[in-house]
Structure formats: C-alpha cells, structure tokens
Amino acid sequence: xxxxxxxxxxxxxxxxxxxxxxxxxxxxxxxxxxxxxxxxxxxxxxxxxxxxxxxxxxxxxxxxxxxxxxxxxxxxxxxxxxxxxxxxxxxxxxxxxxxxxxxxxxxxxxxxxxxxxxxxxxxxxxxxxxxxxxxxxxxxxxxxxxxxxxxxxxxxxxxxxxxxxxxxxxxxxxxxxxxxxxxxxxxxxxxxxxxxxxxxxxxxxxxxxxxxxxxxxxxxxxxxxxxxxxxxxxxxxxxxxxxxxxxxxxxxxxxxxxxxxxxxxxxxxxxxxxxxxxxxxxxxxxxxxxxxxxxxxxxxxxxxxxxxxxxxxxxxxxx
Amino acid sequence: xxxxxxxxxxxxxxxxxxxxxxxxxxxxxxxxxxxxxxxxxxxxxxxxxxxxxxxxxxxxxxxxxxxxxxxxxxxxxxxxxxxxxxxxxxxxxxxxxxxxxxxxxxxxxxxxxxxxxxxxxxxxxxxxxxxxxxxxxxxxxxxxxxxxxxxxxxxxxxxxxxxxxxxxxxxxxxxxxxxxxxxxxxxxxxxxxxxxxxxxxxxxxxxxxxxxxxxxxxxxxxxxxxxxxxxxxxxxxxxxxxxxxxxxxxxxxxxxxxxxxxxxxxxxxxxxxxxxxxxxxxxxxxxxxxxxxxxxxxxxxxxxxxxxxxxxxxxxxxx
Numbered sequence: 001x002x003x004x005x006x007x008x009x010x011x012x013x014x015x016x017x018x019x020x021x022x023x024x025x026x027x028x029x030x031x032x033x034x035x036x037x038x039x040x041x042x043x044x045x046x047x048x049x050x051x052x053x054x055x056x057x058x059x060x061x062x063x064x065x066x067x068x069x070x071x072x073x074x075x076x077x078x079x080x081x082x083x084x085x086x087x088x089x090x091x092x093x094x095x096x097x098x099x100x101x102x103x104x105x106x107x108x109x110x111x112x113x114x115x116x117x118x119x120x121x122x123x124x125x126x127x128x129x130x131x132x133x134x135x136x137x138x139x140x141x142x143x144x145x146x147x148x149x150x151x152x153x154x155x156x157x158x159x160x161x162x163x164x165x166x167x168x169x170x171x172x173x174x175x176x177x178x179x180x181x182x183x184x185x186x187x188x189x190x191x192x193x194x195x196x197x198x199x200x201x202x203x204x205x206x207x208x209x210x211x212x213x214x215x216x217x218x219x220x221x222x223x224x225x226x227x228x229x230x231x232x233x234x235x236x237x238x239x240x241x242x243x244x245x246x247x248x249x250x251x252x253x254x255x256x257x258x259x260x261x262x263x264x265x266x267x268x269x270x271x272x273x274x275x276x277x278x279x280x281x282x283x284x285x286x287x288x289x290x291x292x293x294x295x296x297x298x299x300x301x302x303x304x305x306x307x308x309x310x311x312x313x314x315x316x317x318x319x
Numbered sequence: 320x321x322x323x324x325x326x327x328x329x330x331x332x333x334x335x336x337x338x339x340x341x342x343x344x345x346x347x348x349x350x351x352x353x354x355x356x357x358x359x360x361x362x363x364x365x366x367x368x369x370x371x372x373x374x375x376x377x378x379x380x381x382x383x384x385x386x387x388x389x390x391x392x393x394x395x396x397x398x399x400x401x402x403x404x405x406x407x408x409x410x411x412x413x414x415x416x417x418x419x420x421x422x423x424x425x426x427x428x429x430x431x432x433x434x435x436x437x438x439x440x441x442x443x444x445x446x447x448x449x450x451x452x453x454x455x456x457x458x459x460x461x462x463x464x465x466x467x468x469x470x471x472x473x474x475x476x477x478x479x480x481x482x483x484x485x486x487x488x489x490x491x492x493x494x495x496x497x498x499x500x501x502x503x504x505x506x507x508x509x510x511x512x513x514x515x516x517x518x519x520x521x522x523x524x525x526x527x528x529x530x531x532x533x534x535x536x537x538x539x540x541x542x543x544x545x546x547x548x549x550x551x552x553x554x555x556x557x558x559x560x561x562x563x564x565x566x567x568x569x570x571x572x573x574x575x576x577x578x579x580x581x582x583x584x585x586x587x588x589x590x591x592x593x594x595x596x597x598x599x600x601x602x603x604x605x606x607x608x609x610x611x612x613x614x615x616x617x618x619x620x621x622x623x624x625x626x627x628x629x630x631x632x633x634x635x636x637x638x
Contacts, residue, residue, distance in 0.1 A: 004515075151629070153632055153635075153636070154636065155636065156632075156633050156636045157633075191626060192629060192632075194589065194592045194593050195549050195589075195593065196323075196592075196593040196594070197592075220622065221622070221626040222585070222588055222622050222623055222626040222627075222628075222629070223545055223582065223585035223588070223589075223621070223622025223623060223626065224545055224585075224588070224589060226542055226543055226545065226546045227545045227546035227548075227549045227589065229546075230514050230546045230549070230550070231549070258622070258625040258626040258627070259622060259625070259626065263542065266541070266542035266543075269541055269542070269543070270513065270514075270542075270543060270546065273513045273515075273516075274513050274514065274515040275515070302542070303539065303540070303541050303542025303577070303578060304541055304542060306577040306578070307510060307540040307541040307542065307577040307578065308541075308577070309541075310470070310511060310541070313472055313475075313511075314475050314476075316472075317472070317473065317474065317475045
C-alpha cells in the first residue's frame with residue numbers, strides 16, 4: 001500500500017531561514033543559544049547561517065560571529081548558505097562548516113527573472129561557473145535543487161515536464177563537469193503542492209532517474225505541509241528540509257503571516273508516531289521550538305509547541 | 320495506488336464547537352451572521368447550535384434564539400447538538416432543524432467515566448433509551464459515533480480491537496431496535512491519530528462492515544489533521560466533520576491554545592486542489608473564516624486565512 005521509509009533524515013533550516021526574515025534585532029548570543037539547543041536534540045544536520053549581503057539581509061550581518069560562536073557537537077554537520085563567490089569565501093574562512101556545493105534552478109523562468117534577474121540560459125552559465133569554482137576549491141557537489149517544482153505565483157501550475165526539464169538541465173551541467181549528483185531536491189517554494197502533485201512529480205523524477213535520493217523542501221503556506229511530507233514518504237522519500245517551530249515565514253504568500261517551511265517538530269512527530277526513526281528526541285525539540293518563540297518574541301506556527309507530544313501524554317498515564 | 324473519492328461531503332461544526340468554547344460573550348446577532356455567511360459558501364450541512372445546560376455552557380444559552388434567527392437557505396441542512404431528553408425537546412421545538420439521532424460511545428471506559436460518569440454497561444442502557452426516544456418521536460437514527468478511536472489521554476494507545484468492539488456494541492443496539500446504521504463516525508477526539516493509524520482503523524472497520532459509510536471527525540491538536548484526512552481519503556473516506564477557521568480549540572490538550580477540529584477551508588483546499596469536489600466556494604469560505612476571526616477577536620489556526628487560495632493566485636497571473 002505504501003513505501004514508508006524506516007528512517008527519515010531531516011536537515012534543520014530554522015536558524016538560517018528564521019533569522020533572515022524576522023524583523024529582530026536578535027542578538028548573536030541568542031542565535032547561538034538556539035543552534036546549541038537544536039544540536040542537543042539529535043538533529044544531525046543544521047544550517048546555521050547565511051553568508052549574504054548584510055545590506056539586503058541585515059538579520060545575517062553577524063553570520064561570521066554566529067558560526068564562530070556555535071558549540072560544535074560531534075556527529076552534527078553544520079552548514080551555511082551562500083549565493084555567490086563572496087559568500088562562499090566567507091563560508092570557507094569560517095571554522096568547522098560542512099561545505100557542499102549545489103546546483104540550483106527553478107521550473108519557472110518568470111520567477112527566476114524576478115528572483116535573480118536571469119533567464120534559463122544565463123542561469124546555466126552561472127551554475128557552470130559555480131561548479132567550476134567548487135571543483136577549484138575541492139568542495140563536493142552532490143545536490144541539485146529545483147525551486148517552484150509544484151507551482152509558481154508567477155507562472156501558475158507547473159507541469160511534470162517542466163520539472164523533468166529543469167532537473168535534466170542541472171544533471172547535464174554536473175555530468176559535463178564529471179560530477180555525480182546523489183540528491184535531487186524538489187522545492188515547493190510557494191506552497192502550491194498537494195499530496196497528489198507530490199506523488200505525481202516525485203514519481204516521475206524517480207522513474208526517470210532511479211539513482212539519486214529525492215529530497216523535499218516543503219512550505220506550509222496553505223496548511224498542506226505535513227500531508228505533503230507524508231505523501232512523499234509514501235513514495236519512500238526519506239530526506240526533508242524543515243524549520244524548528246516553523247520559523248521562517250513565507251516571502252511569497254499574498255497575505256501577511258502565512259507559514260513558511262514545514263515545522264520540524266511536527267514532522268518528527270509524524271515520523272516517530274508512525275514508527276519511522278528520525279534520531280531526534282521530540283520533547284527536547286519542542287523545548288527548542290519554545291525557545292525559538294521566546295527569541296523571536298511571537299507565536300510560531302508549529303502545532304506541537306501548544307499540542308505537546310504523546311510521549312508526555314503516555315508517561316502521564318503510566319504515573 | 321489510492322482510492323481518492325471523487326466527491327467529499329463536509330459537515331460544518333464550527334459555530335457549534337466555537338461558540339461553546341470561546342470565552343465571549345458573543346452576541347446572538349454575530350453568531351447568526353457567521354452561520355448565514357457559511358450557508359452562502361456552498362456548505363450543505365451546518366451544525367448551528369448546542370442545546371445544552373446554559374449553566375455548564377454559557378456560550379450556548381442563546382441556542383433557541385440563534386436557531387430561530389438563522390436565515391434558511393434552500394438545500395442546506397441545519398442541525399444541532401443535544402446530550403439528553405431536555406436538549407432534544409428544545410431541538411424539536413426549534414424551527415427547521417434537521418433532526419437525526421445518533422448512538423454514541425467511546426473506546427475508552429476511563430474517558431467515558433470522566434466525561435459522562437458512566438461505564439460501558441451504563442452507556443449501553445442510556446443509548447438504548449435514547450434510541451427508544453428517537454423512535455418514539457419518529458427521528459431517524461442512521462449514525463453511530465465512536466470517540467477516542469485513535470488514542471486517549473486517559474488510556475493511551477487504543478487497539479483496533481477496541482474500536483471494533485465499541486462499534487459492534489452500538490451496531491448491536493441499533494439492530495435490536497430494528498434500525499439500520501448507514502454511517503459509522505470515528506473520532507480522533509484528543510488528537511492521537513496518524514495517517515498510519517487512520518488507515519489501520521478505517522481499513523479494519525471497512526473490512527468488518529463493508530456497508531456503512533465511514534465518517535472521520537478529526538482534531539488537529541498535533542498538526543496532523545490534514546494529513547489524517549488525506550489518509551482517510553486514500554481509503555475512500557468521503558465524509559468529514561470540520562470547523563471553519565479551525566474554530567473550537569481543544570479541551571483535552573495538555574497545553575493551552577492547541578488547535579481543535581480540523582479546519583474546513585484547509586480541508587476544502589486539499590480536496591479541490593486534488594480534483595475532489597466539495598461543492599464549496601473556497602474564497603467565500605475563507606471570507607467566512609476571516610469573519611469568524613473578527614467575531615471571536617483572535618487569530619484562528621486555519622492556514623488559508625493567511626496563505627490565501629490558489630484560485631486567487633491563478634487569477635492574478637492571468638490578469
């Protein structure tokens with residue numbers, strides 16, 4: 001009936017997404033406090049900063065200080081985001097970051113024009129140059145990312161063929177340069193996906209390229225985030241980006257206050273209650289989400305912050 | 320791969336659930352305003368009041384006035400809740416209500432003791448008397464309801480067998496009295512269900528009793544509400560209770576502010592975007608949810624109130 005995986009791996013993106021969009025200011029110390037709390041929950045992959053232009057993203061003006069200040073817990077991979085060579089140079093200069101290159105595109109050329117002022121052809125050139133830069137610095141390139149894979153505020157519904165074309169484009173660039181892609185990450189950047197379109201697109205990508213692992217980057221803009229993650233798991237998807245408390249918001253929704261990335265603790269709850277291992281201690285993670293609410297100073301969209309885990313509900317019965 | 324239904328029927332319970340739990344006071348006029356807005360969205364079944372003890376539920380002290388004041392829209396069934404003969408008498412005296420009897424039990428005798436001060440044997444007696452009363456008044460009895468079908472804060476995890484036993488119990492009472500049950504409603508009263516347990520329990524009930532239609536009453540306490548509804552639909556479930564905006568809250572969660580019933584507009588969005596008809600105009604429904612927020616004076620948990628529909632997003636592209 002379904003191919004639910006036995007284990008799911010979560011890449012925590014809450015700090016990077018959240019501190020980029022929150023009006024703040026949030027002190028470097030408190031950012032570090034949240035990241036240190038997250039690394040104590042069992043999460044093994046945490047994106048902890050964004051090396052971007054501080055004039056455009058003032059919330060990450062202190063990225064270097066945050067990365068330097070985070071306590072490194074053995075077995076946890078700490079990563080960061082960059083968008084150009086200058087950002088990459090800062091990431092390379094930072095201590096103990098896991099550096100991984102990724103090739104990035106979207107299904108929607110209109111969105112690409114709005115977002116990066118490129119067309120598909122220009123993006124191919126940029127991605128080729130990025131790849132050459134990664135190879136020059138000895139940084140592994142294992143992932144491609146396809147944005148707006150399920151719909152786009154600028155182009156509307158997105159066909160399966162558009163996703164396959166965008167994926168093929170990036171795989172070609174990797175292949176030309178002798179790189180093997182092991183992860184294809186499909187992003188519902190603007191919250192258009194449904195369980196049905198998740199299955200349609202994941203199924204088509206899997207059928208065409210059986211080798212790479214598929215990752216899902218899901219936004220919860222319209223409340224289907226957890227259902228979409230479940231639909232992915234039903235097709236065996238076992239790699240998800242998510243955000244503690246649902247930190248991050250949505251820069252693309254038409255109305256203020258819409259949710260952003262799917263919430264990590266709700267995702268962990270979904271998995272653990274269905275017998276899918278995540279390696280994460282849910283109650284510690286809920287505490288980290290409560291800490292995140294305290295740090296940003298307003299309620300976050302995650303459900304377990306208020307609903308609580310069943311671990312605690314079960315323990316209360318046994319007492 | 321799945322048995323998604325082509326059409327889903329929604330029973331709107333937001334007014335009854337919401338005005339019962341909201342601290343208020345909310346005027347009779349505003350309650351009527353919300354119900355009249357809901358009946359204009361295409362919803363065909365709306366529970367509009369609760370005939371319960373006003374000392375215990377002050378929010379419904381004006382149930383008779385609300386029911387009398389609601390504008391009757393042709394084709395819409397207006398129903399109400401009652402818990403005893405006195406409540407039933409009030410419902411029978413009210414104009415233009417659809418009166419339907421239901422037999423009610425729980426899987427958890429401990430919860431039943433807390434909730435109604437009965438054990439299973441006493442509940443059987445009460446339900447038999449209720450059924451006789453319905454028959455006496457010529458009120459059709461077509462539904463049984465099984466609470467805590469997926470887990471219980473007092474007893475913990477609930478086995479499939481407990482659900483089958485509770486269902487059998489009510490079916491026996493109906494059969495003894497010559498009634499045929501056409502709807503078995505399974506309630507996740509305290510938000511313990513996962514897509515996996517929904518499939519396990521719905522599958523087992525369907526296998527044992529292929530005839531009755533299965534309804535799901537889902538709570539979103541821990542963020543899995545929409546995923547659980549989707550899992551039900553994958554097994555062909557096409558009948559759901561839900562609550563506009565997620566009105567209602569959760570009286571059983573351990574922490575304040577946890578969500579209650581699954582949100583109607585998010586559920587309609589899930590259906591319509593997957594090509595499942597609901598007969599509901601989503602944008603009108605979102606407006607009703609925004610009206611509900613205005614009436615209760617605080618944000619409601621529904622996602623589309625903030626995220627907006629894709630109908631509007633698509634229209635914006637075409638312009």
